[in-house]
Amino acid sequence: xxxxxNLLLGGFATAIQPANLMWAFIGCVLGTAIGVLPGIxxxxxxxxxxxxxxxxxxxxxxxxxxxxYYGAAYGGSTTSILMNTPGESSSIMTALEGxxxxxxxxxxxxxxxxxxxxxxxxxxxxxxLTLFAPLVADxxxxxxxxxxxxxxxxxxxxVSSVLGASMVRGLASLSLGLAIGLVGMDAIAGIPxxxxxxxxxxxxxxxxxxxxxxxAVGEALYNVLFEPKTDxxxxxxxxxxxxxxxxxxxxxxxxxxxxxxxxxxxxxxxxGAEIPTFLSYSTExxxxxxxxDFSSEGGKGAIEGVAGxxxxxxxxxxxxxxxxxxxxxxTSATAAILIGAFQNYNIQPGPLLFQTSGPLVWGLIASLYIxxxxxxxxxxxxxxxxxxxxxIPKPQLYAGILVFASIGVYGMRQxxxxxxxxxxxxxxxxxxxxxxxxxxxxxxxxxxxxxSEKQLxxxxxxxxxxxxxxxxxxxACTFMVLTILVMFVPMILRKRGVRLSEDD
Amino acid sequence: xxxxxxxxxxxxxxxxxxxxxxxxxxxxxSDGGYAGVGSSxxxxxxxxxxxxxxxxxxxxxxxxxxRSLDAGDAIGSADRxxxxxxxxxxxxxxxxxxxxGFVPAATILFVCAARGFGSxxxxxxxxxxxxxxxxxxxLFTLVLDVNLPRxxxxxx
Numbered sequence: 209x210x211x212x213x214n215l216l217l218g219g220f221a222t223a224i225q226p227a228n229l230m231w232a233f234i235g236c237v238l239g240t241a242i243g244v245l246p247g248i249x250x251x252x253x254x255x256x257x258x259x260x261x262x263x264x265x266x267x268x269x270x271x272x273x274x275x276x277y278y279g280a281a282y283g284g285s286t287t288s289i290l291m292n293t294p295g296e297s298s299s300i301m302t303a304l305e306g307x308x309x310x311x312x313x314x315x316x317x318x319x320x321x322x323x324x325x326x327x328x329x330x331x332x333x334x335x336x337l338t339l340f341a342p343l344v345a346d347x348x349x350x351x352x353x354x355x356x357x358x359x360x361x362x363x364x365x366x367v368s369s370v371l372g373a374s375m376v377r378g379l380a381s382l383s384l385g386l387a388i389g390l391v392g393m394d395a396i397a398g399i400p401x402x403x404x405x406x407x408x409x410x411x412x413x414x415x416x417x418x419x420x421x422x423x424a425v426g427e428a429l430y431n432v433l434f435e436p437k438t439d440x441x442x443x444x445x446x447x448x449x450x451x452x453x454x455x456x457x458x459x460x461x462x463x464x465x466x467x468x469x470x471x472x473x474x475x476x477x478x479x480g481a482e483i484p485t486f487l488s489y490s491t492e493x494x495x496x497x498x499x500x501d502f503s504s505e506g507g508k509g510a511i512e513g514v515a516g517x518x519x520x521x522x523x524x525x526x527x528x529x530x531x532x533x534x535x536x537x538x539t540s541a542t543a544a545i546l547i548g549a550f551q552n553y554n555i556q557p558g559p560l561l562f563q564t565s566g567p568l569v570w571g572l573i574a575s576l577y578i579x580x581x582x583x584x585x586x587x588x589x590x591x592x593x594x595x596x597x598x599x600i601p602k603p604q605l606y607a608g609i610l611v612f613a614s615i616g617v618y619g620m621r622q623x624x625x626x627x628x629x630x631x632x633x634x635x636x637x638x639x640x641x642x643x644x645x646x647x648x649x650x651x652x653x654x655x656x657x658x659x660s661e662k663q664l665x666x667x668x669x670x671x672x673x674x675x676x677x678x679x680x681x682x683x684a685c686t687f688m689v690l691t692i693l694v695m696f697v698p699m700i701l702r703k704r705g706v707r708l709s710e711d712d
Numbered sequence: 713x714x715x716x717x718x719x720x721x722x723x724x725x726x727x728x729x730x731x732x733x734x735x736x737x738x739x740x741x742s743d744g745g746y747a748g749v750g751s752s753x754x755x756x757x758x759x760x761x762x763x764x765x766x767x768x769x770x771x772x773x774x775x776x777x778x779r780s781l782d783a784g785d786a787i788g789s790a791d792r793x794x795x796x797x798x799x800x801x802x803x804x805x806x807x808x809x810x811x812x813g814f815v816p817a818a819t820i821l822f823v824c825a826a827r828g829f830g831s832x833x834x835x836x837x838x839x840x841x842x843x844x845x846x847x848x849x850x851l852f853t854l855v856l857d858v859n860l861p862r863x864x865x866x867x868x
Binding site for chain 2: 259374376377379380383384386387390394396397399401402425428429431432433434601602603604606607608610611612614615618619624627628630631634639643644661664665668669672673
């Protein structure tokens, strides 16, 4: 335990270096901005920023990318409260009560409880990350290829079957991601596969390209095709952000409950912040002493319905870093792309990360504490500035997103072939969106697919081709059994009338 | 009479992809050494996976349509002209970037995309497009050392 605190102190020494503070600040500002803006989310932003891994040192770049990831969770609430269009899908629950409060002239307290709740949940979340990550990493040191393979199978199934309206379409997206991941060099035997003699394919299809194609081009084309052109126009007025004594009294327990719900859900591969924000909202509704305030009862908006889900959302973001850093398992599209960022530095997130790159990881964790503080300052007094971002007209906003997206793709290896491929993937993205195929399983499949093939073949080499190895080892067997159980989760959820959509 | 032709087409696309991946897999070496599974094993698994998904989707498409889907097959209301402008912008940028340089190509993309989304002030869009592509050009070339194509040889 004392050892952990010493390592964390060392991390703070890294994090407060001026350059790293600057990267954290840039990440937080960018993250808040894209959280506020509709049409652009953290997965796309982190993907577009990956070229910086070629030039910036690993700690600076990863601190910034994590700042974006974190900041987006803060910024999303601003849009949900001021407009009735959530900036991120994890803020849908916030929009319910927050927008109702804003309509009744209480936008300020709603924004304040969201920002302070995010700060408290984020800080507790990082604290839990600090405590648990080394323990999980220690435990995972026992894992061999068989354990990692079965854990990855579990991640595949949770990411693609828990989210979205239909398990078949979730698995369809996963199969597409796995197929894309096969293109290129076989990691074990070094044999090129599915390159069709196109030299650009030998290195495989860059996941940045797929992410940008699906998220930026797909989103833009979908929007121009199917969304109304006129701005919704109904922007709620900002009011004083001061919370009354009663607001505080109602927010506190909701923040803590939200944190308690959000963190565990983030740290298991269950995909995104949808489930915890939903659970937190329904918990607050059930426990509230003011049920008449909830918008579904025709009330003026209940502050605990904003405080709880926002806290859950941020605790979830911190929780998701546990499997990401200690096991190398992504639980969302953004997390999968962050793994890609590590790989660009030839660093493999996983149990060994804490030993081989200790200073880097602890610097990163320490910067999360600092980032949370920065985000509180950025979001609370300066909320008016962010609200102004919402006045950017749609044509220029989407045109700008497309310009940045193309630069990100072109900048990777200066190939116009990639730009054409990005467009083709964008068209596929439109079809997927139209027919409600989730996008995250594609990204997770293509990044985790090749890794899992490697683990599978190594595991079978060790067992001399005995497939039962995945059921003979107790840990691997547990993951396999869990995988089968997870298949039933959507059925249970649907029975209770819960429909989840994915988080990008 | 088919009620969901587009959905069936998607299912058939999955089946076709499964066939392509199976064909590719059959040409890969299957020698697996100690593991017993070689380069072709996972490709076979993925192509079987794609095939099963294709069959399930096809079944849904010919019965009641994809399950719990709001949109249905309605693509009639789509703004195709807008999508054409956006597409033209991206494809023009891809085709022209190495010839006319980064900033002009990005500006063309910006103007076309804004037009697609209903902007009616192309001159102002040219100005904004160039205004946001210039700093990005400097950022990428100078700070990140990424080589973006300059405008005609070296005078920019």
